[in-house]
Amino acid sequence: MADSYSIGALASATDTKVETIRYYERIGLLPEPARTSGNYRAYTPGHLDRLSFIRRARALGFTLDQVRALLDLSDRKDNDCCAVDTLARDHLTDVDRKIADLKSLRRELNSLLAQCQQGTIADCRIIGALS
Numbered sequence: 001m002a003d004s005y006s007i008g009a010l011a012s013a014t015d016t017k018v019e020t021i022r023y024y025e026r027i028g029l030l031p032e033p034a035r036t037s038g039n040y041r042a043y044t045p046g047h048l049d050r051l052s053f054i055r056r057a058r059a060l061g062f063t064l065d066q067v068r069a070l071l072d073l074s075d076r077k078d079n080d081c082c083a084v085d086t087l088a089r090d091h092l093t094d095v096d097r098k099i100a101d102l103k104s105l106r107r108e109l110n111s112l113l114a115q116c117q118q119g120t121i122a123d124c125r126i127i128g129a130l131s
Contacts, residue, residue, distance in 0.1 A: 005043040014051045021051065029054055029068060062091060 002009070011018045024030040030051055033041045053074070057067045066087060073084050115125040 002045070005048060007041050007043065010043045010048060010051065013048055014055055016051060016055060024051070024054060027064070029064065029071065060091075061095060066091060 005013065007018050007021055011021055021030065025032050030047060033043045033047060036042050054067055057070055069087055112126045112129055121127060
């Protein structure tokens with residue numbers, strides 16, 4: 001593992017766009033790194049670990065606010081993990097709700113498509129349902 005990373009190297013190591021890294025710095029999810037004598041950002045292995053954590057949480061669908069809460073909780077190593085469990089369970093409930101909504105949407109679209117009679121737009125059931 002390197003002692004420090006340029007923003008491009010950090011981006012490459014975490015499969016994150018440079019602008020996303022800068023954004024995470026601006027909103028306080030990622031601490032601003034020290035600067036080199038040439039005024040370039042010099043990221044540490046700690047930045048790499050934190051950005052990897054953020055990326056994994058985002059891949060699981062956690063919002064930025066939830067990621068912030070998870071990061072805050074992860075910094076308190078001796079605390080009970082009940083708050084983390086609660087946050088994850090709440091997120092799972094949201095995921096389950098979204099899945100149910102998507103299944104309902106799928107049924108509705110299938111129903112509309114089943115009514116299609118391949119006629120003209122004037123007789124189109126899909127357009128009629130949207131009007």
